[in-house]
Amino acid sequence: MKVRWQKNRADVGDYGSEAPTATHRVINLRTWVLVASILGAAFAALFLPFLLSTYDKEILVLFVINVMLVLGYRTITTMGGWSFAHTAIMGLGSYTMAILTQEEFGVSFWLTLPLAAVAAGIFSALLSYPVLRTRGFYFFLSTFAAGEALRQSYKQFTGITGGTYGISFIPRPESILGVSFESTISYYYLVLIFTIVIAIMLIMFNGSRFGRTITAVAQNEELSLSIGINTRRYRMIAFVLGSAIAGVAGVFFANFNGIINPADFGSSLMFKVIAAAIVGGVRTIWGPILGLFYLTMLEELFFSYADWVPLLWGVSVIGILIFAPNGLESIATSFLTRCRASITRLFDALT
Amino acid sequence: MQILVNMISLSAFYVSFALGLALIFGVMRTINLAHGEFYMLGGYVLWLVVVVLKGIVPGPAIFMVALVVGCSTVGLLGLLLQLSLFRVLRSQPFAILMATLGLSYIIQVLVMQFIGPMGRSVPTLFRGFIRTETMIIPYQRLAVAGLVFVAITVLWIFLTRTKPGRTVRAVAQNPRGAILQGISLARVSAMTMLIGTGLAAFSGILIGSINSVHPFMGTDALWRAFIIIIVGGVGSIPGAAIAAVLFAVLDTSLNATGMGHLAPMIDALLMLGVLSFFPHGLMGTRE
Amino acid sequence: MLILKSVTRRFGNLAAVDGLSFEVKKGEIFGLMGPNGSGKTTAFNLISGFLKPSAGEILLNGQKIGGLSPHRIAGRGLVRTFQITSVYSDWTVRQNIEMGHHLILGGSLSTVADRRVDLEASCETILTFLRLKEYEHRKAGLLPAGLRRTLSIATAMACRPLLLLLDEPLAGLNASEKLAVGGSISQLRDNGVTIMLVEHDVRSMMSLCDRLVVINFGRKIAEGEPQEIRKNPDVIEAYLGRSEGSYA
Numbered sequence: 001m002k003v004r005w006q007k008n009r010a011d012v013g014d015y016g017s018e019a020p021t022a023t024h025r026v027i028n029l030r031t032w033v034l035v036a037s038i039l040g041a042a043f044a045a046l047f048l049p050f051l052l053s054t055y056d057k058e059i060l061v062l063f064v065i066n067v068m069l070v071l072g073y074r075t076i077t078t079m080g081g082w083s084f085a086h087t088a089i090m091g092l093g094s095y096t097m098a099i100l101t102q103e104e105f106g107v108s109f110w111l112t113l114p115l116a117a118v119a120a121g122i123f124s125a126l127l128s129y130p131v132l133r134t135r136g137f138y139f140f141l142s143t144f145a146a147g148e149a150l151r152q153s154y155k156q157f158t159g160i161t162g163g164t165y166g167i168s169f170i171p172r173p174e175s176i177l178g179v180s181f182e183s184t185i186s187y188y189y190l191v192l193i194f195t196i197v198i199a200i201m202l203i204m205f206n207g208s209r210f211g212r213t214i215t216a217v218a219q220n221e222e223l224s225l226s227i228g229i230n231t232r233r234y235r236m237i238a239f240v241l242g243s244a245i246a247g248v249a250g251v252f253f254a255n256f257n258g259i260i261n262p263a264d265f266g267s268s269l270m271f272k273v274i275a276a277a278i279v280g281g282v283r284t285i286w287g288p289i290l291g292l293f294y295l296t297m298l299e300e301l302f303f304s305y306a307d308w309v310p311l312l313w314g315v316s317v318i319g320i321l322i323f324a325p326n327g328l329e330s331i332a333t334s335f336l337t338r339c340r341a342s343i344t345r346l347f348d349a350l351t
Numbered sequence: 352m353q354i355l356v357n358m359i360s361l362s363a364f365y366v367s368f369a370l371g372l373a374l375i376f377g378v379m380r381t382i383n384l385a386h387g388e389f390y391m392l393g394g395y396v397l398w399l400v401v402v403v404l405k406g407i408v409p410g411p412a413i414f415m416v417a418l419v420v421g422c423s424t425v426g427l428l429g430l431l432l433q434l435s436l437f438r439v440l441r442s443q444p445f446a447i448l449m450a451t452l453g454l455s456y457i458i459q460v461l462v463m464q465f466i467g468p469m470g471r472s473v474p475t476l477f478r479g480f481i482r483t484e485t486m487i488i489p490y491q492r493l494a495v496a497g498l499v500f501v502a503i504t505v506l507w508i509f510l511t512r513t514k515p516g517r518t519v520r521a522v523a524q525n526p527r528g529a530i531l532q533g534i535s536l537a538r539v540s541a542m543t544m545l546i547g548t549g550l551a552a553f554s555g556i557l558i559g560s561i562n563s564v565h566p567f568m569g570t571d572a573l574w575r576a577f578i579i580i581i582v583g584g585v586g587s588i589p590g591a592a593i594a595a596v597l598f599a600v601l602d603t604s605l606n607a608t609g610m611g612h613l614a615p616m617i618d619a620l621l622m623l624g625v626l627s628f629f630p631h632g633l634m635g636t637r638e
Numbered sequence: 639m640l641i642l643k644s645v646t647r648r649f650g651n652l653a654a655v656d657g658l659s660f661e662v663k664k665g666e667i668f669g670l671m672g673p674n675g676s677g678k679t680t681a682f683n684l685i686s687g688f689l690k691p692s693a694g695e696i697l698l699n700g701q702k703i704g705g706l707s708p709h710r711i712a713g714r715g716l717v718r719t720f721q722i723t724s725v726y727s728d729w730t731v732r733q734n735i736e737m738g739h740h741l742i743l744g745g746s747l748s749t750v751a752d753r754r755v756d757l758e759a760s761c762e763t764i765l766t767f768l769r770l771k772e773y774e775h776r777k778a779g780l781l782p783a784g785l786r787r788t789l790s791i792a793t794a795m796a797c798r799p800l801l802l803l804l805d806e807p808l809a810g811l812n813a814s815e816k817l818a819v820g821g822s823i824s825q826l827r828d829n830g831v832t833i834m835l836v837e838h839d840v841r842s843m844m845s846l847c848d849r850l851v852v853i854n855f856g857r858k859i860a861e862g863e864p865q866e867i868r869k870n871p872d873v874i875e876a877y878l879g880r881s882e883g884s885y886a
Contacts, residue, residue: 082445082449127623129627130623130624130626130627131623131626133626133627133630134626134630136445137376137381137382137444137445137448137585138581138585140382140448141382141577141580141581142577142581142622142623142626144574144577145574145577145578145581145618145619145622145623146619146623148574148615148619149615149616149618149619149620152615152616152619153616156612156613156616209743212737213737213740216726216737216740219726219727219728219729220724220725220726220727222720222724223720223724223725223726223790223793224709225687225688225707225708225709225712226686226708226709226712226717226718226719226720226724226794227712227717227737227738227740227741227793227794227796227797228709228712228713228717228740228741228797229709229740230709231709267570271452271456274449274452275453278449307460307463307464307468308460308464310456310457310459310460311456311457311460311461313453313456314452314453314454314455314456314457314460315453315457316453317449317450317452317453318436318450318453318454321440321443321446321449321450321453322439322440322450325443325446
């Protein structure tokens with residue numbers, strides 16, 4: 001009784017980036033396309049800033065910082081949770097840096113980077129105790145409330161955080177090896193390097209047994225428990241890792257702007273992050289980046305109608321959920337698969 | 352004594368707002384993040400009605416008209432939402448959550464564009480107050496508390512004594528069993544959405560009559576509703592009511608002792624504390 | 639291997655399992671039988687850690703496991719399957735079985751080369767043994783019920799359990815599928831795995847199991863070999879005395 005449920009290898013290939021088996025490392029057309037696009041993107045990334053106006057350069061820097069933030073968010077979603085506290089935790093990193101680099105403490109920017117990651121990490125680890133007992137909706141709601149509480153404390157502890165006025169005159173990083181970071185272009189390369197390193201780290205983490213276990217827990221928690229996986233621990237690791245990355249993003253965000261206040265970490269930025277994840281999709285690393293790119297393009301295109309932008313984002317989110325729930329990445333992937341199929345057919349026809 | 356008045360007043364507001372959300376979640380198993388925006392729209396309806404009828408009709412009448420118009424139109428809007436978006440995404444409750452998140456921004460932007468980003472204040476419609484030795488009770492607040500009390504009683508009667516109401520509760524407790532009994536899930540969902548959204552508008556009108564209305568009042572209120580629902584217990588309607596009163600008492604006390612600005616933090620900490628020991632809230636029995 | 643001593647679990651005022659005691663011996667296929675609502679599922683969940691006992695002790699090879707969380711109990715060598723078959727639907731059969739090796743590969747951080755070789759050999763063995771080799775690269779969610787069932791057993795086997803708990807492994811299968819899965823279960827026992835089953839199909843239970851315990855209303859009413867159980871008047875009454883009719 002052989003049932004005709006056979007699917008083609010393309011399905012399995014889609015999960016190639018997560019499978020540890022050697023069979024999917026074979027060089028094929030898809031790999032060439034991938035390599036070409038990575039090189040193209042790298043080229044663009046390296047030289048783009050010189051082509052842009054001052055304003056656009058700043059947008060580019062903020063875009064890269066947001067990419068870092070969104071990558072951190074995706075890490076949390078790999079364990080199945082959609083948090084709403086992400087940008088508030090980012091703020092923790094921001095305030096850590098902003099406070100410590102002030103004159104009275106005089107800590108070097110470079111030291112505040114790991115400190116901010118640690119601060120965000122510790123907070124999220126503590127938060128995970130109550131919050132990871134929940135799933136799905138309740139996780140969303142409880143992180144919503146926790147994030148709001150955190151933001152409120154940014155407003156309330158005026159002595160430390162400057163309250164609603166925040167902290168200004170945040171100094172740029174000290175020079176390293178003679179390279180100063182006062183200019184936008186040098187700052188761009190700084191955040192670009194950090195983001196690329198983090199992205200590579202996450203790709204490796206995803207493909208490792210660690211990352212796969214987290215995916216397993218997200219797929220089927222009951223089963224994972226029964227085969228000995230400490231689901232609580234793995235979910236917490238994803239949550240803490242993603243939050244630590246948010247903390248680092250927060251450092252750059254606040255530092256680049258030179259000024260922060262609690263409003264920066266409110267629900268509109270959080271919505272942007274979530275929208276990027278939904279519109280782009282979270283299965284791959286580049287999915288949320290694609291989503292963020294789309295949202296940022298929208299924002300820049302409608303610059304003169306800036307107030308309408310959240311509405312456009314909202315419409316985009318609803319549209320994707322209805323028509324392409326797996327996000328832009330799935331549209332891109334199936335498009336590329338079909339290209340590959342047609343090119344293969346072309347090859348066959350010619351030979 | 353004044354504090355007691357404030358507590359009751361705040362309880363009334365929290366209960367009506369959270370109850371609508373809890374109802375929708377309990378029955379339809381999905382959170383409407385745009386709930387806050389429906390609440391906000393209710394408030395704006397009040398403002399509009401005031402603008403139109405001011406001076407023509409006495410205050411209390413304006414209030415009643417606003418209630419009728421507001422609850423019905425916003426309720427219908429909610430129904431429309433349920434029939435369109437919720438139906439389409441019916442199989443993915445989490446997608447509905449995200450879609451309503453997007454929707455809330457759409458509504459906010461529309462309100463800001465067509466009415467204006469600044470808040471609007473609504474003049475007191477029930478003028479005057481009772482003054483005793485120990486306290487002052489504005490009639491407005493009295494009316495608000497009274498109306499909430501009436502609404503909750505009506506809701507309670509509806510849910511426990513009427514057939515449609517009991518059907519709603521049946522679905523909330525056991526959706527599959529309800530279907531097997533021949534209950535139309537679609538109809539119950541529609542009805543629940545109508546009532547739940549109407550309740551949101553109702554609380555929006557009540558609060559609008561006391562404070563001002565502004566495009567972001569929904570988001571301000573929503574997170575508190577979340578805390579209330581989580582503490583009360585997911586899917587539990589009485590739980591939501593009890594938690595609402597609890598937090599109203601807590602917040603009023605904090606306000607009275609001059610620690611009002613710490614209220615959001617303390618509320619959230621309380622929620623996290625409860626969650627640590629009762630992952631399903633105080634009265635949650637779901638799952 | 640597994641000993642239950644007066645295990646009780648209450649839900650409110652109702653005791654779903656009440657003072658239940660029995661013993662599963664090493665290397666046997668042990669059956670847990672009882673009419674609907676007798677407490678079989680509760681007993682299963684108690685043993686595997688998905689529920690905590692209200693009273694009593696559960697011992698695995700002399701160590702107390704009552705009240706431990708499921709993943710810890712799995713770590714002690716007790717692995718279970720689920721009545722509603724649970725697989726990693728998005729992954730292939732092979733990927734499912736690979737994930738099952740989580741425990742024996744130790745910490746998740748190790749991806750040392752020689753562990754990789756062990757993994758592949760182990761997967762091959764399991765795939766061949768349970769006749770899943772030809773479905774190796776199929777997506778688990780798309781498999782028919784019988785194969786999914788076998789896959790869940792394969793994934794459990796990857797943990798190298800001392801005791802395998804199978805929750806209604808034959809439910810919903812047709813006759814030939816039942817024979818196939820039943821055959822695999824016997825084979826596992828022959829290879830040294832102790833197995834405990836919960837099943838409704840009385841006939842299959844009688845032929846598969848070495849020993850049985852029959853419970854009703856959460857209490858043991860008989861324990862012993864199939865031929866004794868078959869003749870036990872309490873057992874007959876428990877099954878036939880109920881209006882649901884006979885099970886077979």
